[in-house]
Amino acid sequence: MISFRTQFCRGVTLLLLLLVEVANSANAPLRMPHAMVVAQEGIAAQVGAEVMKAGGNAIDGAIATAFALAVTHPAAGNIGGGGFLLYRPAQGEPVLYDFRETAPQASRPDMWLVDGKYDAQRHHNSHLAVGVPGTVAGLYQAWREHGKLPWSRLLAPAIRLASQGFIVSDELSSSLRSGLQRMQNYPAAVAQFSNHGKPYEQGARLVQKDLAVTLELIARQGSDGFYKGRIAQLLVEEIQRGGGVLTLQDLANYRPLARTPLRGTYRGYDVLTVPPPSSAVALIEMLNVCEGYDLRDMGFGTTATLHLMTETMRRAYADRAHYLGDPAFNPSMPIQRLLSKDYAEYLRTTINLKAASVSEVGQFEWPPESPQTTHLSIVDEARNAVALTYTLEAAYGSGIVAPGTGFLLNNEMGDFNAQAGLTNEQGLIGTTPNLAAGGKRMLSSMSPTILSKQGQLFMVTGSPGGRTIINTVLQTILNVVDHNMNAQAAVDAGRLHHQWLPDTVVTEAAAFSKDSLTALSTMGHRLSTRESIGAAQVIVVNQRDGMLEGGADKRDPDSTVSGY
Ligand code: GLY
Numbered sequence: 001m002i003s004f005r006t007q008f009c010r011g012v013t014l015l016l017l018l019l020v021e022v023a024n025s026a027n028a029p030l031r032m033p034h035a036m037v038v039a040q041e042g043i044a045a046q047v048g049a050e051v052m053k054a055g056g057n058a059i060d061g062a063i064a065t066a067f068a069l070a071v072t073h074p075a076a077g078n079i080g081g082g083g084f085l086l087y088r089p090a091q092g093e094p095v096l097y098d099f100r101e102t103a104p105q106a107s108r109p110d111m112w113l114v115d116g117k118y119d120a121q122r123h124h125n126s127h128l129a130v131g132v133p134g135t136v137a138g139l140y141q142a143w144r145e146h147g148k149l150p151w152s153r154l155l156a157p158a159i160r161l162a163s164q165g166f167i168v169s170d171e172l173s174s175s176l177r178s179g180l181q182r183m184q185n186y187p188a189a190v191a192q193f194s195n196h197g198k199p200y201e202q203g204a205r206l207v208q209k210d211l212a213v214t215l216e217l218i219a220r221q222g223s224d225g226f227y228k229g230r231i232a233q234l235l236v237e238e239i240q241r242g243g244g245v246l247t248l249q250d251l252a253n254y255r256p257l258a259r260t261p262l263r264g265t266y267r268g269y270d271v272l273t274v275p276p277p278s279s280a281v282a283l284i285e286m287l288n289v290c291e292g293y294d295l296r297d298m299g300f301g302t303t304a305t306l307h308l309m310t311e312t313m314r315r316a317y318a319d320r321a322h323y324l325g326d327p328a329f330n331p332s333m334p335i336q337r338l339l340s341k342d343y344a345e346y347l348r349t350t351i352n353l354k355a356a357s358v359s360e361v362g363q364f365e366w367p368p369e370s371p372q373t374t375h376l377s378i379v380d381e382a383r384n385a386v387a388l389t390y391t392l393e394a395a396y397g398s399g400i401v402a403p404g405t406g407f408l409l410n411n412e413m414g415d416f417n418a419q420a421g422l423t424n425e426q427g428l429i430g431t432t433p434n435l436a437a438g439g440k441r442m443l444s445s446m447s448p449t450i451l452s453k454q455g456q457l458f459m460v461t462g463s464p465g466g467r468t469i470i471n472t473v474l475q476t477i478l479n480v481v482d483h484n485m486n487a488q489a490a491v492d493a494g495r496l497h498h499q500w501l502p503d504t505v506v507t508e509a510a511a512f513s514k515d516s517l518t519a520l521s522t523m524g525h526r527l528s529t530r531e532s533i534g535a536a537q538v539i540v541v542n543q544r545d546g547m548l549e550g551g552a553d554k555r556d557p558d559s560t561v562s563g564y
Pocket of ligand 1: 370391393415444467
């Protein structure tokens with residue numbers, strides 16, 4: 001079993017560590033013959049690898065990793081949030097499990113207004129911001145339909161980690177330090193995630209007894225252990241105490257959905273990703289546009305490539321804002337047109353290769369979307385693959401822990417648009433698909449994605465990063481397919497982001513040459529920098545020898561490749 005970050009934390013196998021660090025220093029991917037997990041935290045990645053070594057398949061590994069992340073990566077790993085699990089079996093049909101949160105039945109488009117004025121606190125940081133959690137139901141359905149090992153076996157490592165505790169890393173220590181501010185109004189959260197009110201230091205042991213009890217209940221009763229009975233009761237009591245509208249009925253009615261994945265192609269690769277309520281439609285749209293240019297010849301990071309990517313992103317994000325939302329509430333979204341090669345051809349005719357275009361001016365404001373989500377990529381021995389992205393929305397979600405439950409609740413309602421008039425003062429109709437309504441799923445950027453070629457698995461990718469997710473996933477694919485990078489190099493390479501509005505190209509600091517950026521600015525682009533964008537976790541199957549090659553994103557130092 002190889003797991004460099006976890007082994008490091010546990011002080012095991014110096015030689016192994018050296019080998020891995022050497023491999024890593026030259027952007028070389030970690031290579032494994034049998035099975036691999038790449039995730040944002042090492043103990044959880046190792047849990048997934050151990051489950052597959054014990055006879056589990058990729059679904060089992062993903063579920064075990066996800067429950068473990070709910071313990072070891074509490075900023076985003078969760079049982080109180082939601083997400084998407086894309087499963088591509090080596091044989092048979094792929095499936096997308098949509099366990100996005102839903103709006104409580106009492107939700108209304110104007111629920112964020114106080115005396116007629118929009119209240120951002122209410123929208124993002126209140127009991128009203130909590131959507132009906134989907135994670136437990138989604139993982140349970142995936143297990144019932146495709147799991148191999150007993151359900152309780154998949155939860156056992158997470159229960160152990162919660163009840164016996166684990167050692168806090170440097171990264172987790174600083175994350176908890178800032179997370180505590182979010183939790184300050186919620187004593188059960190502060191008690192769970194601090195040492196009597198003081199932030200946990202690196203090296204401390206974090207024990208979560210209440211979470212262990214909740215996980216044991218889920219292990220025994222399946223998703224009923226979460227959506228009915230004691231946990232549901234405690235959760236609703238806390239929500240109603242805080243003025244929220246989520247009810248026992250909302251919890252009992254929650255259903256994950258098994259959807260047909262969105263399909264596209266890119267230079268001979270088949271691409272599977274997430275249909276609405278994710279906005280990964282934009283990913284296929286961008287790949288289709290890029291396909292009309294010789295990116296390999298244009299080169300990585302050149303002005304020409306950065307300009308083309310920016311113009312492509314600008315157009316796809318405009319479409320995202322105009323058209324996308326929960327399909328159950330928006331039956332006439334033009335998805336087939338947005339996905340078509342013809343539409344990409346049309347978009348290419350609107351791109352001037354010599355000058356920046358301008359996003360429509362207006363008062364449009366995207367609602368804030370947090371970069372705190374987490375992604376894991378998994379492949380098993382049979383080459384079944386899972387790409388799973390899930391989230392609490394903000395880091396540590398709403399910051400609310402219902403006393404006695406031991407888990408954080410999401411603030412995913414913040415992903416609904418604030419109010420039609422506010423988000424779109426120019427009267428564009430496009431933002432209405434994502435206004436809050438009872439039972440509706442809020443629009444997401446989460447884009448777990450799997451590529452194959454001639455029926456054979458090729459690449460598993462995904463990232464956290466809020467609205468930047470789609471662009472990060474795009475860039476991992478372009479880096480591998482066009483720029484011929486291996487998995488680690490593709491993850492390490494510098495990133496840029498444009499989302500239509502604001503009309504600004506955001507690049508990672510020092511990601512691209514000064515010359516390229518100066519020329520980009522001369523073409524009319526407004527530039528800004530950010531320290532980092534996303535935290536992609538990627539697996540590529542080497543086409544020559546069939547080995548699994550992992551790229552863990554060191555923008556988050558706890559990201560880990562584990563496997564055997
Ligand atoms: N809350 C982040 C997303 O759904 O994309």
